Amino acid sequence: MNFGSSLKTQSAKKAAGSTPSAKAPLLSGGDGFDRSGAVTPVGSAPPSGISTPSKASTKIGKRIDVVTEYQKRVAEKESLNLVVIGHVDAGKSTLMGHLLYLQGEVTEKTIRKHERDAQKIGKASFAFAWVLDETGEERARGITMDVGVTKFETEHRRFTLLDAPGHRDFIPNMISGTAQADVAILVVDATTGEFESGFDANGQTKEHALLARSLGVQQLVVAVNKLDVVGWSEARFQEIVAKLEQFLVKDASFKKSSLIFVPCSGFTGENLVRSVVETFAWYKGPTLIQTIDKLDAPTRAVEKPFRMSVTDVFKGTGGVSAAGRLEAGHIQIGEAIMVMPGSEMAVVKNMEVNDEPTRWAAAGDSVLLTLSGIDILQVSTGSVLCARDAPIPVTTHFAAQIVVFDVKIPITVGFPIIMHHQSHNEPGVISKLVATIDKGTGEVVKKNPRHLGKNTTAMVEIRLNGRAIPLETFKDSKELGRVMLRKGGETVAAGIVTKILSFGS
Amino acid sequence: MKLVKQFIEKDKSGYVTLIPEEFEDMWHVYNLIQKHDQLRAVTIRRIQSESSTGSVDSQRIRLTLSISVDNVDFDTQVGMLRISGRVIVENPHVKLGTFHTIDLEMNRSFTLIKPEWDVIALERVQEACDITKKADVAAVVCQEGLANICLLTSSMTIIRQHIDCPVPRKRKGSVTNYEKGLKRFFEQIYQAILRHIDFDIVKCVILGSPGFVREQLYEYIFAEAVRTDNKTIMQNRSKFIVVHTSTGHKQALQEVMNDPAIKIKLADTKAAQEVQALDQFYEMMNMDPDRAFYGYKDVSKAAERGAIGTLLVTDELFRAADVVKRRQYIALVESARASGGKVFVFSSLHVSGENLNQLTGVAAILNFPLPDLDDEEEEQVPEDDADLDEDGLPPMHSNQNHDILDAVLG
Numbered sequence: 001m002n003f004g005s006s007l008k009t010q011s012a013k014k015a016a017g018s019t020p021s022a023k024a025p026l027l028s029g030g031d032g033f034d035r036s037g038a039v040t041p042v043g044s045a046p047p048s049g050i051s052t053p054s055k056a057s058t059k060i061g062k063r064i065d066v067v068t069e070y071q072k073r074v075a076e077k078e079s080l081n082l083v084v085i086g087h088v089d090a091g092k093s094t095l096m097g098h099l100l101y102l103q104g105e106v107t108e109k110t111i112r113k114h115e116r117d118a119q120k121i122g123k124a125s126f127a128f129a130w131v132l133d134e135t136g137e138e139r140a141r142g143i144t145m146d147v148g149v150t151k152f153e154t155e156h157r158r159f160t161l162l163d164a165p166g167h168r169d170f171i172p173n174m175i176s177g178t179a180q181a182d183v184a185i186l187v188v189d190a191t192t193g194e195f196e197s198g199f200d201a202n203g204q205t206k207e208h209a210l211l212a213r214s215l216g217v218q219q220l221v222v223a224v225n226k227l228d229v230v231g232w233s234e235a236r237f238q239e240i241v242a243k244l245e246q247f248l249v250k251d252a253s254f255k256k257s258s259l260i261f262v263p264c265s266g267f268t269g270e271n272l273v274r275s276v277v278e279t280f281a282w283y284k285g286p287t288l289i290q291t292i293d294k295l296d297a298p299t300r301a302v303e304k305p306f307r308m309s310v311t312d313v314f315k316g317t318g319g320v321s322a323a324g325r326l327e328a329g330h331i332q333i334g335e336a337i338m339v340m341p342g343s344e345m346a347v348v349k350n351m352e353v354n355d356e357p358t359r360w361a362a363a364g365d366s367v368l369l370t371l372s373g374i375d376i377l378q379v380s381t382g383s384v385l386c387a388r389d390a391p392i393p394v395t396t397h398f399a400a401q402i403v404v405f406d407v408k409i410p411i412t413v414g415f416p417i418i419m420h421h422q423s424h425n426e427p428g429v430i431s432k433l434v435a436t437i438d439k440g441t442g443e444v445v446k447k448n449p450r451h452l453g454k455n456t457t458a459m460v461e462i463r464l465n466g467r468a469i470p471l472e473t474f475k476d477s478k479e480l481g482r483v484m485l486r487k488g489g490e491t492v493a494a495g496i497v498t499k500i501l502s503f504g505s
Numbered sequence: 506m507k508l509v510k511q512f513i514e515k516d517k518s519g520y521v522t523l524i525p526e527e528f529e530d531m532w533h534v535y536n537l538i539q540k541h542d543q544l545r546a547v548t549i550r551r552i553q554s555e556s557s558t559g560s561v562d563s564q565r566i567r568l569t570l571s572i573s574v575d576n577v578d579f580d581t582q583v584g585m586l587r588i589s590g591r592v593i594v595e596n597p598h599v600k601l602g603t604f605h606t607i608d609l610e611m612n613r614s615f616t617l618i619k620p621e622w623d624v625i626a627l628e629r630v631q632e633a634c635d636i637t638k639k640a641d642v643a644a645v646v647c648q649e650g651l652a653n654i655c656l657l658t659s660s661m662t663i664i665r666q667h668i669d670c671p672v673p674r675k676r677k678g679s680v681t682n683y684e685k686g687l688k689r690f691f692e693q694i695y696q697a698i699l700r701h702i703d704f705d706i707v708k709c710v711i712l713g714s715p716g717f718v719r720e721q722l723y724e725y726i727f728a729e730a731v732r733t734d735n736k737t738i739m740q741n742r743s744k745f746i747v748v749h750t751s752t753g754h755k756q757a758l759q760e761v762m763n764d765p766a767i768k769i770k771l772a773d774t775k776a777a778q779e780v781q782a783l784d785q786f787y788e789m790m791n792m793d794p795d796r797a798f799y800g801y802k803d804v805s806k807a808a809e810r811g812a813i814g815t816l817l818v819t820d821e822l823f824r825a826a827d828v829v830k831r832r833q834y835i836a837l838v839e840s841a842r843a844s845g846g847k848v849f850v851f852s853s854l855h856v857s858g859e860n861l862n863q864l865t866g867v868a869a870i871l872n873f874p875l876p877d878l879d880d881e882e883e884e885q886v887p888e889d890d891a892d893l894d895e896d897g898l899p900p901m902h903s904n905q906n907h908d909i910l911d912a913v914l915g
Contacts, residue, residue, distance in 0.1 A: 314673035414863020489751030
């Protein structure tokens, strides 16, 4: 299956020239509601900024032409969502904690405090990780459990950093984090034996890389960590690079040109921000920060109808706070949105992008919205906020094209699965095996197969046991059209939604 | 269940008198009773009598009625079994042929008369009356923000409560929301345990979750028991077992059954055996697909050649109103046994049974490979599919019309 060519959406820049100055009313309703069914009119002209001043807009100030503003911002500095993945104890949190410290996002004082506190419970080496691991449980156990979100800036890029947990039990959280990411850093432990245990069948290195690829991450930086432990050995670095490259290119189908390997040490901080010639003179390449500064931002679907998948909901000041990433479109303060499932309306009262209050946000931004006029029970993790004239379909039954991973038992009809979609997971079954497909040509190999073995590509139908979830076809939304299928703590398949077979719950 | 009397003729017709004693027995009875069977039981009926002046007097009386079964309805949540049909034995209060619905009661005998007592039915009676096979287990499977409180008996899995209590995630600089949410979540589970788990009955309480939720929950339960001075929980501390599962959804129960610690406790229970058998089937399908088949057509062909080593079949198939179909499956079971195969009748209330139900309801592990079976099937596969769709719907609520009729007449 080609997850690759996912970025052919109209670029924001191209769209700028041709933005129809259609004065689509944002708050004056009327239109849109009678559009029957939940089918999303993707191609339709999205409400472009300058709208007729309606009642609400005069009250809250002038409408913002988000598209223009967005281009201004992009020209200045591009934003990227970066997820850090890898096997448990590879040093993901420490590496990023240290990087944040070196970039000046964390004060000296905080680090000293973490050092002291960590020392007290005998985990002195975890001081940097505590920047991102904040709950008592995480600190006491010394592992990340939930995705830590923060931000930092490099010379040319603005990053939202998502620190994913590596422990296999927390893969649902890792999926939730990676679903929001554009690019990823895969951290591997260079220590003898540790790399191998993370890389073999029971390790998470492979599973994480495959998941990231299936979730649409195309550029991958591999940070070969803990090189200080193996005496900055070049041979070890090359060995790991060779092994990983083989796997990432062949099995995970990353493009060789979009893979970058960087040797470093998250604990001592070498080669994170500045390269250190004394310790390993053999390395001539860029540092980690230089590498990620060069990553390309994907083109965002700013012109499409507004979509935001909710990753977190809590009671905020003056309303319901919903955090998540804008998958498509744009939003500004005062706009009304619809929460799916449930079709409840709410008004955006306030918003923050990367902890800073702002008046608007566009596709790709990681935002925190304060919604008013809605009860907290109506919004939950996994809800999708959308433009009210183009709501997202809600379904329990759909067709998907899946790639079966390295499974122990074959997939048959009635195979129970847990389906992960964005931050949400829901139990379901594979209700029909439609056909197996040739990976290369896309032609049907066998209709109605009895079972699907490892590494096959197939068309299947999936039925959810419980509630209906908001879902879009991959054609309509690259982000909301991907699903991961897991069973018994293992990822059995990754897929894209090809057709929605039932609407409503 | 208690077997009071059993009398079966040479032609397999006959009657059985039983006393249901617990919740699960109702499920057994539900599986026993079929359309056109005759049932005699104590029931309550509202009798209307019109006096000479025309005033209508209505009273509810308790009487024994015999009906010819038309429809059986079972509510898994409360264990209520309703059997409706026409009265076949005249009675001073009730005329012949009127409709009546019997709600079977616990600890009251009833007599079931069948025109044909087949193997499956007789085995069911035996199984229901065998108290050695009983094991009541409570399980709490959870993940952050989601929990299922379930009761597992040898042939039923009942979800007592489904808790969905979103826990806010950790946010930079503030984890109070997260910790508060988690505490609220645990409190709900604790309350549910108090409400739904009867420690006099259950042998153990399984706490299962991914990550560390189960351990946190375990600590919370006992901290809370100490705080509120709850003796029952504290006395039953040894009954709590902590098990790893990969999710908090119902499916996790299958993993629970596979956990070595639980296996020992539940080794000879039906539920654990079913999970194992199904696992073996999937393993075989992976190792040698020519020795694992599913769907009636394939399996019956394998049975013809005497190849079946283990036959897996769900009880739903035997509940089919269609007598011909039921006979087909019984023949299958008998022929598999005749050739020395093991037969597992899965309870469709278990997670593994649900799984098998989706997989056409019948599957077999063969003693030797039959590679040509697959080829023969090639063209007929679509038919098989249609078959599945029919079977796919449990015939539980197919009787609405009758209910209405009942209400009008009764």
